[in-house]
Amino acid sequence: MSRRAALLAAIRRSDTNGYIFVLPYVIFFLAFVAYPLVFSFVLMFHRWNLVSPMEWVGSKNFIRLVQDPLFFKSLFNTLTFLAIHIPLQIFAALGFALLLNTRIRGRGFFRGIYFLPVVVSGVAVTILWQQLFSFDYGVLNSLLRLAGLGRVPWLIDANIAMPSIAVMATWKNVGIYIVLFLAGLQGIPRELYEAARIDGASPLRQFLYITFPMLNPTIIIIVVLSTIGGFSLFIEPYVLTGGGPMQSTLSGMLYIYNQAFYFGHMGYAATLGFVYAAVIFLVVTVQRRVIERDIAT
Amino acid sequence: MRAGILAVVLIYGCGDGNGPRNEAGGTIELTYWPAPNAQEVELADSLVREWNILHPGVHVVMQPIPVNQSTEEVLLAAIAGKTTPDVCSNINPIALRDYVASGGLIPLDQFPDFDSVVTQRIPRELLGLFMTPDGHYYQVPWKTNPVMMFYNLRLLRAAGVSGIPNTYAQYFALGDRVLEKLNGPEKAHIWVGERDIRPIWWQRMFDFYPFYLAASGGQPLFRNDSVAFGNSSAEEVFAFFRTCYARGYFPRTSFYQSVDPFMLEEKVTHIAGPWQVAAIRKFAPALDYSVEPLPVPDGRKGPVYTFGDFKNVAIFTTTKHPREAWAFVRFLLSARYDRLLLHLCDQIPVRGDLLTNPLFAEYFKNNPKMVRFAEQVPFTRGMDSAPDMKEIFDGISQEYEMCAVYGTKPPAQAVRDAVERARMITEWNR
Numbered sequence: 001m002s003r004r005a006a007l008l009a010a011i012r013r014s015d016t017n018g019y020i021f022v023l024p025y026v027i028f029f030l031a032f033v034a035y036p037l038v039f040s041f042v043l044m045f046h047r048w049n050l051v052s053p054m055e056w057v058g059s060k061n062f063i064r065l066v067q068d069p070l071f072f073k074s075l076f077n078t079l080t081f082l083a084i085h086i087p088l089q090i091f092a093a094l095g096f097a098l099l100l101n102t103r104i105r106g107r108g109f110f111r112g113i114y115f116l117p118v119v120v121s122g123v124a125v126t127i128l129w130q131q132l133f134s135f136d137y138g139v140l141n142s143l144l145r146l147a148g149l150g151r152v153p154w155l156i157d158a159n160i161a162m163p164s165i166a167v168m169a170t171w172k173n174v175g176i177y178i179v180l181f182l183a184g185l186q187g188i189p190r191e192l193y194e195a196a197r198i199d200g201a202s203p204l205r206q207f208l209y210i211t212f213p214m215l216n217p218t219i220i221i222i223v224v225l226s227t228i229g230g231f232s233l234f235i236e237p238y239v240l241t242g243g244g245p246m247q248s249t250l251s252g253m254l255y256i257y258n259q260a261f262y263f264g265h266m267g268y269a270a271t272l273g274f275v276y277a278a279v280i281f282l283v284v285t286v287q288r289r290v291i292e293r294d295i296a297t
Numbered sequence: 298m299r300a301g302i303l304a305v306v307l308i309y310g311c312g313d314g315n316g317p318r319n320e321a322g323g324t325i326e327l328t329y330w331p332a333p334n335a336q337e338v339e340l341a342d343s344l345v346r347e348w349n350i351l352h353p354g355v356h357v358v359m360q361p362i363p364v365n366q367s368t369e370e371v372l373l374a375a376i377a378g379k380t381t382p383d384v385c386s387n388i389n390p391i392a393l394r395d396y397v398a399s400g401g402l403i404p405l406d407q408f409p410d411f412d413s414v415v416t417q418r419i420p421r422e423l424l425g426l427f428m429t430p431d432g433h434y435y436q437v438p439w440k441t442n443p444v445m446m447f448y449n450l451r452l453l454r455a456a457g458v459s460g461i462p463n464t465y466a467q468y469f470a471l472g473d474r475v476l477e478k479l480n481g482p483e484k485a486h487i488w489v490g491e492r493d494i495r496p497i498w499w500q501r502m503f504d505f506y507p508f509y510l511a512a513s514g515g516q517p518l519f520r521n522d523s524v525a526f527g528n529s530s531a532e533e534v535f536a537f538f539r540t541c542y543a544r545g546y547f548p549r550t551s552f553y554q555s556v557d558p559f560m561l562e563e564k565v566t567h568i569a570g571p572w573q574v575a576a577i578r579k580f581a582p583a584l585d586y587s588v589e590p591l592p593v594p595d596g597r598k599g600p601v602y603t604f605g606d607f608k609n610v611a612i613f614t615t616t617k618h619p620r621e622a623w624a625f626v627r628f629l630l631s632a633r634y635d636r637l638l639l640h641l642c643d644q645i646p647v648r649g650d651l652l653t654n655p656l657f658a659e660y661f662k663n664n665p666k667m668v669r670f671a672e673q674v675p676f677t678r679g680m681d682s683a684p685d686m687k688e689i690f691d692g693i694s695q696e697y698e699m700c701a702v703y704g705t706k707p708p709a710q711a712v713r714d715a716v717e718r719a720r721m722i723t724e725w726n727r
Contacts, residue, residue, distance in 0.1 A: 051377040052398065
């Protein structure tokens with residue numbers, strides 16, 4: 001019996017209900033994951049503006065990419081964003097999680113409030129921050145003026161715009177990481193703290209030698225999720241700055257969007273997308289190697 | 298933009314089309330798309346009504362171009378969906394290559410009387426600029442809006458400036474006088490000029506590009522499909538605007554007022570086309586101003602060129618009646634309808650005889666400010682028809698922002714980088 005016939009016989013023998021149950025996901029996967037991926041891969045070797053027929057260009061999209069200063073600029077901007085956003089995210093989320101893990105009054109209320117920005121539309125949040133960051137009429141600059149300080153060009157200075165966006169993105173996403181840290185904190189065995197207290201360890205030492213190492217898996221998850229999320233930075237610069245001033249907030253995703261839908265270079269945008277996916281894979285691999293520790297040792 | 302095209306393809310591509318329909322009862326039917334603004338629709342309506350009376354065998358249906366973000370998107374979508382009209386009079390030369398590459402337009406020089414009809418209207422030198430690299434003409438230049446400099450004469454007098462600047466040095470002298478005399482404590486701020494500082498590609502058609510044409514004597518950005526603006530003229534233009542921002546003549550912000558600051562007398566100079574004359578006539582009829590050619594680098598001699606937003610006429614390949622469509626185009630290009638274009642739309646027909654043909658005399662007598670635009674027509678240039686001009690202008694805009702607005706890059710470096718980017722895009726398109 002050939003291999004194909006054996007496979008068909010095995011399928012016939014199996015329970016067909018199982019195939020029916022998985023069919024919706026298989027259809028979803030083929031339509032929304034496999035097909036776009038394969039199509040994007042094909043697009044990398046073509047020039048296509050959505051209207052005219054596709055034109056085979058071979059490796060031209062890759063040649064352009066290595067010569068394109070805006071690609072490197074957008075990569076640099078994204079890495080700058082990550083360098084500010086990830087540490088800020090971890091410190092803010094861990095700090096709030098530690099506070100919300102103690103027995104304070106209204107704990108449930110505060111846990112809800114910190115999670116609220118996560119569920120609010122990204123565009124709505126960004127427009128709100130646009131009002132806060134406004135140079136002439138923004139709330140932040142009004143407060144600074146009331147305090148007798150000068151105004152800060154939050155979004156109109158090339159050196160400050162990306163850090164401003166990183167602060168905003170941290171505010172938006174911190175809630176979900178608080179929840180992850182809370183889960184991590186509640187998973188630490190209480191006996192470890194009891195033993196440490198009996199040995200005379202101070203709260204700081206308990207944090208450094210018990211809490212922090214035991215949170216290592218949570219930190220890895222948060223760093224990986226923040227990195228992938230950071231590489232997807234789009235709504236904030238698209239709405240707040242359009243990538244300016246002087247391209248200082250042009251993120252990778254915004255550049256891909258511009259190439260695809262503003263200039264109509266679908267093939268080049270697909271090439272950028274695949275290269276960014278490879279960069280994300282590389283960065284996450286390095287992060288895991290650096291951060292991951294075996295808790296048992 | 299392309300997402301918009303896709304939407305338009307879906308909407309218009311699924312219909313039964315607006316192309317020429319089969320003859321009903323022996324009558325040929327043509328479809329004509331004018332621009333969708335009220336004045337041009339009124340003009341098109343008059344034109345079609347008269348044509349249909351005079352030509353009972355060829356019935357023309359007028360339908361304004363479906364409203365979208367841009368006409369170019371709609372036409373590209375219509376070409377893809379094979380739902381183009383027979384004739385359209387809102388062809389932007391910047392997108393012509395895309396239309397031709399998509400197989401959307403027919404060469405008009407196939408008609409035996411093309412040369413005589415067109416050269417009767419416009420100088421041959423100007424016509425030559427609209428030839429595509431394959432040696433054919435797919436468009437007839439119809440109207441243009443030359444970009445010129447408006448000066449507020451009352452503010453100039455108040456600043457003690459006598460004479461209109463012709464050169465950059467004279468413009469800077471005007472700027473210094475305005476800052477000295479019209480600005481200071483307890484005075485409302487009067488700007489020398491103002492431009493939208495956002496790095497949006499088409500904004501450079503109202504600062505960098507017309508000034509480049511003026512500085513270079515009308516040289517194109519591309520020559521034989523190669524980048525040709527890496528020169529001293531481009532550097533001089535970047536340096537001019539850099540000085541305007543550095544000395545505080547122009548604000549480093551964009552005005553978002555509903556009323557134009559030039560009409561509010563908040564700035565002394567303003568770069569605009571003939572549409573500004575119509576707006577002033579309507580909203581600020583008492584404004585004392587003049588319209589002049591753009592200033593040029595010191596020492597430059599000869600005519601002062603500028604950019605004009607040309608809109609041209611073309612026939613699409615979906616037409617089943619090219620001869621009849623060409624006859625309709627000839628009718629549209631007649632002097633009588635050019636006169637109506639002036640009267641109804643305040644737009645300048647591309648003609649060499651605007652100031653000599655008695656048909657137009659009454660209009661220019663009643664609208665003396667428009668005479669300067671008519672004089673400018675022979676020295677008005679359109680946009681190069683190179684692929685991806687939008688992205689090339691985006692690159693120029695980015696460099697303009699860095700060099701001129703924020704002064705973080707010297708002009709020579711900014712021009713070099715803009716040229717480098719344009720070359721990369723051009724190479725990629727080959």
